[in-house]
Every structure is written in structure tokens, then in C-alpha cells.
Amino acid sequence: MKRQRIVKLLFLTILFLGIGNTYAQNSAVTQVKLDNGLTIILNEDHSKTEVFGMVVVNAGAKNDPKDATGMAHYQEHMLFKGTTELGTSNWEKEKPHIDRIIALYDKLAITKDDSLRTKIQKEINEESIEAGKYTVLNEMSTLIDKMGGTNLNAGTGVDQTVYYNSFPPNQIERWAELYSHRFINPVFRAFQSELETVYEEKNMYQDNFITALLDAFNKNFYKEHPYGQQTIIGETEHLKNPSLSKMYEFFHTYYVANNMAVVLIGDFDSETVIPLLKEKFGQWKKADLPKKQKYAEKEFNGREEVVGKYSPIKMALLGFRTVPVGHPDELALSIFNNLISNEKGTGVLNKLAQNGELMAVEAIEIHNQDYGANMFLVVPKLIGQKLEKAEELVLTAIRKVRDGDVDEQALEQSKKEMYVNFQLELEDFETRGNTIASYFMNGKDANELFSKPEKINALNKAEVLRVAKKYYGDNYLAFYSKMGSPDKEKLSKPNYDPVVTDKKAVSQFAKRYENISEKDYEAKYVDFNKDVQQVKLAKGVKLYAVNNPKNDIYTVDIIFNLGTLKVKEAKYVAELFNTSGSENMSRDEVQTAFAQIGSSYSCSADGEQVVISLSGMEENMEEAMNLIGKLIANPVVSEEDLKTTAKSMISERKYEREDPAAVGQALLSYVAYADKTESKHRLRKKEIKKFKTDDFKRVWNSIQQYECDVHYAGKTDVVELGKIISKNINFASNPIAEDKTVLPKIKNYSKQVVYFIDRKDAVQSNIYFLLNGDRFTKEQVPVQEAFNAYFGGGFSGLVLQEIREYRSLAYSAWAGYLSAGREGENNYFMGMIGTQADKTLDAIKVFNDLKTNMPQMPERMSYIKPYLQQQVITAYPNFRYLSESVVAWEELGYDKDPSKYTSQIAKELSFENINDFYKSHIQNQPMVTMIVGDKSKIDMEKLSEYGEIITLKEKELYTK
16 A cells, blocks of 8 residues: 555665565576576567567675675676777777776775875876777667667676666667677776766765665674675775776676576567577686685574664664575565565554554565565654554564464465566566576576466465564564764765767777668557557546456556646545545455455545556456445545544655755756645645545545546456446546646746755755757657757767766766647756766756757767667557557647657658757757755855856745
């Protein structure tokens, strides 16, 4: 349920770090081991017109040398820089400078005298500038763009490192050529500037309290293992003294064929692809691997307590040692965790929060390769409840179930929920790729993932409780975080000259790469009438149905065209709906009824809509529709649930301004839409406190009086589906049309303005840029997309190259000219930079220079045009979102797939089209700059050169 939003940021962050369950689709995996020991894993899936490709390395942050932490992560960054043939115009001339840089860094690592270190760093900068004369910056990214590739990225975990992107099926040979080559003779060029980028990444994490909280927890949970004694990003002292020699040693030790895997998922033929992959990746060398180091973690001696100040509100992390990934007890433990804490709100821990006994609690599984853990994140009531009391409530509830107070029905509910999640999560190719990678990491056949549903089904109550008793005993870590924050490490910007490269240069590899032929592949375009079936259910009620080609899981979104912009109470009422019972069933009975049939529901609201989302097993869809229909018709909220929800929403406001990045987003919304923002246009605390059950009924009834769209993805025939929906849900007989007069319009700015919010605790400045655009027209979109690819298009775009790659002023930077949401509304230009506070003016200057005097590089059309043409192949929406995509296109005036028009126009585009677009829409338009940062680190007089400075207080962005 949505009641526990306070913990979602923590929960999602931990999942992002690689923690979570593994799920899979019902399609076969082909696994081949090459002569060099490389594992090839292929999973054909023809439901999408794309391929997801990944290279997996069985080494991560735990493999970092103790005196060089952050090595695996930094290595990941450097493996985008090219090789002796890729990313260089003349390796023979570049090599002496690279060799000299390696030697200088080794010298720097053993030098303690500050003046000598400064001298060495200056020499490194001078050599970097000389080497830069032969560097072809971001050439790999450009080649990915040229093949229509998307989602180019990499990630370093504690156990593994992965490199991946998606691409059109007809580009598989080019992908294999590029990805096999990038790990042969890599060159860690542009090392000095990339080090600054890693610093910026570290700065970004420092401004988010979750990083320090988890680092401190891990340090006390893993007292011997690198999981706790080292961090992925690395210690600042080690980052200041990097060793390229050690990094090359790390590469040659772990980046060997018999320690790596190649994973492909998507639209290809395995028999055709295997010979190609053998040819390309068979070049990789194998080597003896170092003996795996073992770290003996002792069991906790009863309850071990650690107390610190790491969070804006008090909270506890209760940590139990459990099992590593792939352990025989893993599934039973996951079922137990689902029994006590789940999405449907039926677990004993869910009930603690729902009943107001504490503010929030969540169970989080951590399955690493060597050790596992289960963490219970506990947030006590902010007033009048001690951490000790909240801990006691949680442990009592866990032990009650552990000791047998659970029935078979609840066990079956958990199995069904895990089955539904199993199917839904693996519809995404990237998620499936990471799942398959985990099997490789643990030396298992990836085909085993298909037996997971049967294994879950086979588990009985006795086995689940056996495992719970084994791991949830009296030995655990009670990690208390009281209100406060640890000190942040603040670095000064370096005095380096930017590296200048020949932006027209092309490597020998890229020239050969051009000769690889691409196979014909016909793009699939959305047919608005055939791919999405549209049925009028009633006056003002339209059903959009899409066939589910993958599994037996349905999803439904019931969308009422009224939101908080019309009725401020809508968001609060949506939250209350999630806690409501129906006319004949209590809240708990409703939640249990949905769980019994493997379905779940939730309600949410934004400025324009109230959305009821429903999902579950197709065979029980009609029964779920009956349940949700009764709930919609007459939701009943108890006084107790009203009070609990009110306290939860009010408590969250104590937390919402903690993260400077979140404040930056609120500032952007405020500058763009004035008071019509989520943080401003909402109920005041006193209004929430005064809200009664009669008010809930009044607002909920008003929501139902509006026109409604129903979006369905599943296997039920549309005619039968229409009958089921009409039978179970009573729509208004004369519904009210959406009131478009309340929709926000971006404020018009006729002069340059700078909005500033002072955050003395912020390591980074969060900078946004906004510029008013013209009215949306369909004809302009292809040129607009070409401009975005040129100006702000990822690593190949001007913004990231000039700000991050050349000058190391940021970890994240982007910009683009964005389309309006509806036909007839105005577009807008937006940009963002996250940079160390004392680099703020430098970053703004570079961005402003790009905006007012855009560099002219027509040669870049050689990748922009192919990118626009090829990415059309993979642009077909996921079936879950297909109908809503069509509605969004129709709102913009399209009657057919816009990708078809883009692909036709892209063939004729020229650089003059991009330049003309820039001159008429960007160059001379006034731009608003917004900053959340540390004022003491910024020359405000120089900042005023970019417009009148308007200083705001944070509280002006929020309604209390």
C-alpha cells in the first residue's frame, strides 16, 4: 500500500544497489561456454523489437585493494574511454603521454608534501592536455548512438560490475564488435578529468542522507568483510591518490574471459547469433583467477546496539544475518518476509503502521554473494515513541509469526504475490538481464530461474517456519539513527586547465566499424485502431484494451479526469482510499480478499487525475473487478485510519526538505508553475487535521462524477471485458468533462532571472535552467529531436561533453527542448547541472555559453541521422503502457504513430535544420536560472551577471 512512502526512498535505493528477488519469464535460455571460458547466455524474446546486451564481470567493490578502495567503480568509468584503436586518432603519438601520466600518478601516490603534489598534478594536467590532442572523446557513445542504441550505462556492485545497453535487432553484429573490442587493450585516457567526475558523484551521494546511513549500518553489520569495511565509491584519501598501475593490474586480474559473461535478451535467433559471438568474444584471453578471499563474520552476540546521528527523523535498522544469494533457504526466507511485510498490506508489520502503532516499517532482503542479511527499517511515531518501543513492537510481531501464528491461507497469499511479481518484473529486459547475471555469478545454470514458481509452490508452512526460526533468533544488530547528520567531506575545485580534443577526429576502429553491414529490419509502428482496442463503455467512459503476449497477469488503470488542481483534497482522499473498507467489509477483510485471489490495488492522485491501479492473476480478474467495484462505490474510512493517515502525511513533511536535490526540483516547479505545484497546491496541516470521514465521502463522490478512462492489458476478450467492467463498476450517468482551465501553464519570463535558495549544508549546487518555448506542432518534432540529440543527447551531446567530459564540472548534466503535454500548449527548454558548490559559476558560464553561442559541428549529423532512424525500431511501447501512449499522442493531435513521421523526416534532415531551430527557439530567448546551494561558496556579484537575483526561503516552496 502507499501508506509507507517515508521509507520508499530508502527501499528503492537499496534495490538500486542490487538487492532484491529474482524473477523470470517462460522462455528458454541457451547457455554456451567458449573455449576461453567465457559464458554466453542467450534468451530469445520476440515480444519486443529490441535486444538488451550486457557484459558481466564477476568482480566488484569487495575486490578493491584495501589501500585503493573505489577501484572497481573507477574502472567502470574508465572502460568507456576506448582502447589503443578506439577513442584515439593516433595511438603511437598518444601513448608516450599516457605512459608519462601513469608514472606521474604512481609518483603522486607516494608523495606527501603538498607543494610537490601540486607540482605533480600540474604536470599530469599538462600531459593530459597533450594526450588530449589525439583523443576522440566519447567515441564509444557516438557509435552506440549511431546504431540506434539506448540506455547505455554500467553499474558497480559489491560483487559484480555490469556494462549494458539496448539496441535494434539488426545491429547485433555491430554491438558484438564494439563490446568485444572495448575490453581488449583498454586505455584509461582522460583519467584526471574523470577523477573529478567521480568526486562529483561522491558529492551527490553525500547530500543524500541514505548513503551515510547505509554505510554506517554496513560497517557495523559486516565487521570483517569489505561489504562493510569498504564502500563502492571509495575513500576520499584513496581517490586523491589513485594508481593507474594498480587499475591496470585490477583489469588484467578480473577482466578475463573465464570470469565474465555476455548476456543477450530479445529479438534474435540464437543459432545465428552463437557463431557471431564466438568469433567476436572468443578473442578474449583467459587467465588463472586469484584465490577467493574469505572473511569470517561472527554471529552477533545477542542484541548488539549502535547509535548515531544519520537521518532527519529518528529510525532504526534491525539487521539479521541470513543467507547469500542462491542459498537453499533463500526462497523460504523470502516467503516468510512476504508473510510479515508485503505490498497488499496484509502482513503483521503492515498492520503495525496501518493501525498507527508506529509510523512505518519495511522488510528489506539483502542477498549478496558471500553473506546475506535481512534489514527491518523501522520509523517510530515522531512524537511520544522511543526507538526501543518501536523495535519491541516489530520483533514481537515477527516472533509471533515465526513461532507458528500463521495459517495456510496467508501462506498461499504470499505465494501468489510472489508469482505475480515474478512475472511482472521480468517483462523488463534489463531486470531480466540482471537476474540472469546473478545466476552466472553464482555458478548456476540460468535455466533454473524458470523453476522458481514450482519451487515456491512446493514450500510448506513447516519449511518456511523452520527457516524463520533459524535466522530470526536473538542475535541481531540494532542500529539506531537519531536526528542529525554526519560531517560531510568538502573538497576544493582543482586548478586544472580543460582538455581540448580534436572534435572532428575519428579512430581507425570507427572507420572499420562503418563497414559492418546492417541487416534490413522493418520497424513496427503502432496502429491506433488494431493494436489498441477502444470501446465506449458509457457516456464519458472509454475502455482501451491491449493484448498481453507474455503471461497471465493483467493490469488495469481506472483514471478519473480530476486531480488536485481542481480539488486539493484529492491526494489525501486517494491515500485514505488505500486504507478503506467497503460497505460490508473492513479494511483488513478487503486487503485479505484481494490477496486471496492474487490481486492488488492502489489509488494515487496528481494534479490532473485520480488513478486506481489493479493487477493480478488473469483467472481472477473478474472477481477482483467485483471487489474494486464495491470499494469504489462505497469506500468506508474509520476514524482511527483517518487519524493514522493524517499523522503519516504530516510527518512526511518533516522529511521532504532534507535532500537538496528534492528542494531543487521543488524550486524548478515553483518557478515554472508558481503556486500550482505539488508542494504548494495541497492541504495545510490544519486542514488535514480537521478533515472528517464526511469530507472523505464528499470528495470521493465528486471524483466519481468525472469522465473516466479505463486502460487494460491482459488476455480477456474486449467485449467480455467491457461486460465485466460495466457489471461491476457504476460510472456517473452524466459525467463531468475534465476542467482544462485549471491545468498549469508555464510562467512566461521576458528577462533573465536567477532564483537562489541558500543551503549551507549542501556539498553540491543543484542548478536548473528554464526557457519558454513556442506552441507545439507535430511538424517540428523531428527537428526538435535532432536538436536534442546534438545539444543534450547523453555522452555525445554538447552539454555533457563540455561540462562533464572536458571540464569535470559535474557528474550529471542534461538539457533538452521538451514538448508540451497537449496540442496547442507551449513547449519549453530545460537543463540541469549538479556540481560542487565552488564550481557553480564555472558550470553556469559553460552552459550559458552553449546556449548563446552553440558550437557548429555539422559532421555530427553522421551519427544523429542514423540514431533517429534506428531508434524508431525500438520505440514501440511496452504493451503495459501502449494504450496510455496512444492517448498521450492523441492529446498532441496525432492519429498515427509519431515515430513513422520522424523516421521519414530524419532521412532529409541537415545541420542547417538544427541550427535554424536553435536560432529561432533558443539562442536569443531569456533564460531563468535556479540554484539550491551553499551561498558562501558562490560569488553572488558574478552570479548577478546572469540576471536579477531573487533569493527565496525554502518554506516559500511548500505549504505547511
